[in-house]
Amino acid sequence: MKLIIKSIAFIALLHIVSCGKKEEPAPSLSAPLALNPSGITQNSFLAKWVRVSNAESYLLDVSANRDFSSFVDGYQSLAVNGVDHEVMDLEANTAYHYRLRAKSSSAESSNSNVVSLTTLIPEGIPLKDAAKNFYIGNIVQSNRLTGKHQEILGSEFSSISAEYEMKMNIMYPNEGAYNWTAADAIVNFAHDNGLNMHGHALIWHNATPDWVENYAGTDAEFEAMIEDYIKTVVDRYKDKVSSWDVVNEAILDGSGDYRNSVFYQRMGKDYITKCFQWAREADPDVVLFYNDYSICSDATKQSAIFTMIDELQNNSVPIDGLGYQLHISYNYPSRDDIVSAVNKSVDRNLKVHFSELDIRANPNNDLSSLTQSRSLAQKDKFKELAEIYSALPDDNKYALTLWGLKDDESWLLDFHGHIDWPLLYDASFNEKDAYYGFLEGLMKN
Numbered sequence: 554m555k556l557i558i559k560s561i562a563f564i565a566l567l568h569i570v571s572c573g574k575k576e577e578p579a580p581s582l583s584a585p586l587a588l589n590p591s592g593i594t595q596n597s598f599l600a601k602w603v604r605v606s607n608a609e610s611y612l613l614d615v616s617a618n619r620d621f622s623s624f625v626d627g628y629q630s631l632a633v634n635g636v637d638h639e640v641m642d643l644e645a646n647t648a649y650h651y652r653l654r655a656k657s658s659s660a661e662s663s664n665s666n667v668v669s670l671t672t673l674i675p676e677g678i679p680l681k682d683a684a685k686n687f688y689i690g691n692i693v694q695s696n697r698l699t700g701k702h703q704e705i706l707g708s709e710f711s712s713i714s715a716e717y718e719m720k721m722n723i724m725y726p727n728e729g730a731y732n733w734t735a736a737d738a739i740v741n742f743a744h745d746n747g748l749n750m751h752g753h754a755l756i757w758h759n760a761t762p763d764w765v766e767n768y769a770g771t772d773a774e775f776e777a778m779i780e781d782y783i784k785t786v787v788d789r790y791k792d793k794v795s796s797w798d799v800v801n802e803a804i805l806d807g808s809g810d811y812r813n814s815v816f817y818q819r820m821g822k823d824y825i826t827k828c829f830q831w832a833r834e835a836d837p838d839v840v841l842f843y844n845d846y847s848i849c850s851d852a853t854k855q856s857a858i859f860t861m862i863d864e865l866q867n868n869s870v871p872i873d874g875l876g877y878q879l880h881i882s883y884n885y886p887s888r889d890d891i892v893s894a895v896n897k898s899v900d901r902n903l904k905v906h907f908s909e910l911d912i913r914a915n916p917n918n919d920l921s922s923l924t925q926s927r928s929l930a931q932k933d934k935f936k937e938l939a940e941i942y943s944a945l946p947d948d949n950k951y952a953l954t955l956w957g958l959k960d961d962e963s964w965l966l967d968f969h970g971h972i973d974w975p976l977l978y979d980a981s982f983n984e985k986d987a988y989y990g991f992l993e994g995l996m997k998n
């Protein structure tokens with residue numbers, strides 16, 4: 554009996570000892586304290602933290618999102634031995650966040666505090682110098698050619714287009730009577746300031762003077778008048794204008810039909826062929842574009858435009874390039890749609906002009922001021938457009954032109970009738986996030 558009791562006691566003791574061993578807690582690790590980084594540059598920083606006793610290594614996370622919903626490539630639970638680590642290959646002027654966990658062979662701590670920082674702004678590289686083998690353009694009005702406008706156009710840009718003063722209603726307001734005042738001022742400004750001059754636009758249904766809309770003569774007289782106008786204008790600026798939008802917006806949205814403009818009504822669809830030929834006759838060297846909007850977002854219109862271009866090219870009509878206006882939004886159209894539309898021009902050996910870029914930050918009018926998150930979304934889209942353009946083969950490049958210098962001057966405010974911030978500079982000429990995104994996109998290639 555004694556033996557049995559002894560045996561039971563021994564077994565119970567064994568049990569207690571073994572259970573005790575089983576339940577002994579693993580040595581826990583306290584979460585590290587992340588410190589502010591040092592050595593922040595345009596694309597790197599040194600992440601730092603305080604040593605945790607018993608830790609053998611640390612697991613570092615770096616993210617561009619405060620909630621760590623995604624990670625910078627290579628920086629998800631990156632094992633580090635010391636108490637600092639240089640995080641590299643980052644984007645300039647971008648917010649990053651880091652946190653870490655302590656680790657031993659048997660335990661891992663919870664997350665440290667999150668430390669946030671912003672990499673430095675790239676300094677001293679004007680947009681025009683960041684662009685490789687193409688112009689960076691903007692628009693001008695003859696009454697905005699001095700002061701800050703002139704300064705920024707001269708330091709950051711290498712090309713200009715006239716916002717409205719080189720259209721037919723301004724240059725040719727009355728039959729037989731041209732008005733060159735504003736156009737001359739703009740063309741001379743480009744020349745005097747060493748800027749490329751893009752001519753915009755010879756034929757546009759929306760800038761046709763009344764006397765042409767209601768032309769009194771026969772169709773043959775109409776055609777002769779248009780020939781004379783195109784040749785007069787192209788010849789006048791032969792030495793100073795390097796390219797022209799010959800025809801602007803001839804194809805309709807949705808249907809892809811030819812727009813029923815006065816030019817179409819009077820001359821039939823061949824007016825396009827004839828206008829290109831007359832422009833070429835007036836200047837054998839000038840680069841000639843067809844220009845339109847929604848080329849990336851309206852599939853029917855896109856295909857109609859390329860059908861028209863194929864016909865022109867098959868008939869040896871002197872068209873050199875396609876202008877993609879690109880009045881777009883921060884969330885539309887997609888990168889893939891833009892790339893695919895642009896590649897169709899590359900396939901046809903056409904020059905590509907991103908001719909009127911602006912990116913709406915407020916397309917649905919849900920904002921009354923530009924929030925940080927929308928500003929960053931807009932910045933990403935500007936970067937995307939600059940990257941897409943920079944990646945084109947050199948032979949297909951011409952210019953990437955912004956349709957306005959600063960937000961409060963954008964045509965979109967009137968056009969859509971509500972507030973937006975679609976450009977690179979704010980109303981006080983300060984560079985926005987959009988500017989830095991655009992610059993980063995240009996520097997990527």
Ligand code: XIL
Pocket residue numbers: 716717801878909964
């Ligand atoms: C706009 C100008 O920005 C406005 O100032 C003017 O009143 C109307 O034209 N597509 C074009 C550009 O090809 O010429 C237009 O510019 C914007 C849409």
